[in-house]
Structures are given as structure tokens and as C-alpha cells.
Amino acid sequence: MTEIRPARAADAPRLTGLLTQLGYPSDPAAVSGRLSALLDSATCQVLVATAGSRLDGCLALERRLTLVEDELAEITAMVVDETARRSGVGRALVRAAEGWAAGEGLHSVVVRSNVVRPESHQFYEGIGYRRKSTSHGYRKEIRG
Secondary structure, eight states: OOEEEEOOGGGHHHHHHHHHHHTOOOOHHHHHHHHHHHHTOSSEEEEEEEETTEEEEEEEEEEEOOSSSOOEEEEEEEEEOTTTTTTTHHHHHHHHHHHHHHHTTOOOEEEOOOTTOHHHHHHHHHTTOOOOOOOOOOOOOOOO
């Protein structure tokens, strides 16, 4: 049976592996540091899906306020272990995220999904999310 719970610092090594599956390989120490900062944040939540001693998925979300729209929750990362996909883990994580957002008094949850992940587009549309826009992401490395 899948249990959804808040992440713990001890989850960092397994989260490192999941992030690699998502296409974001990272140094375990870096993941541990980022997770620690997120766990200390009043505006972020990191949830994990466990089944016994297995960690089958994770979802990170944050409370956001922008100039162009009312405050909402944004799913910033979600991955289900390749051995647990299509088992309901993703749905359970999103439901828990929506519950967290509602408990925070928020009325919307948004998520961005890379164009190279069509299976995730079908997943989100299948659970009631509607495509709002398409965009290109840009990044520039800066030195301080």
C-alpha cells in the first residue's frame, strides 16, 4: 500500500536516484542541501510516496505569488520510479499536493511539463489539468 508523507532529510540519497531518472542527475550532497533548504521553507512542500521500505516517487511544490496572477501552488518537480509507474503513485502524489494547496487556502495548482515528456502531458490531462500555454524556457549562467 502506498503512503504519501512529507520528505525527510534521510530521503535525500533515494531522491538523488529519482531525479536522475527524471533527467536531472545531481551530486548527492547537492540534493541533500537543496532538500534541507526546502524542508525549512514555509512556502515549499516535498512529498514522497513509500511502499514499505521503498521510495517510489516524489513531488515538490511551492506556494507562489506573481504580479500577473493570484497566489497559487506550483508543482516544481514530480517523478515516479520507473518500476512503479502506472500504479497510481503519481495520482496519489498529485492528490496529496492538491490537499496541501487547499489547506494553505489556495485555489489553483499549476505544473509545467517539458515538451519531451508526452507521457506526462497525457497523465496531467487525464487527471483534470488543462493546458494553459506553451513556452520556451531560457537560462543564462551569471557570475556574481
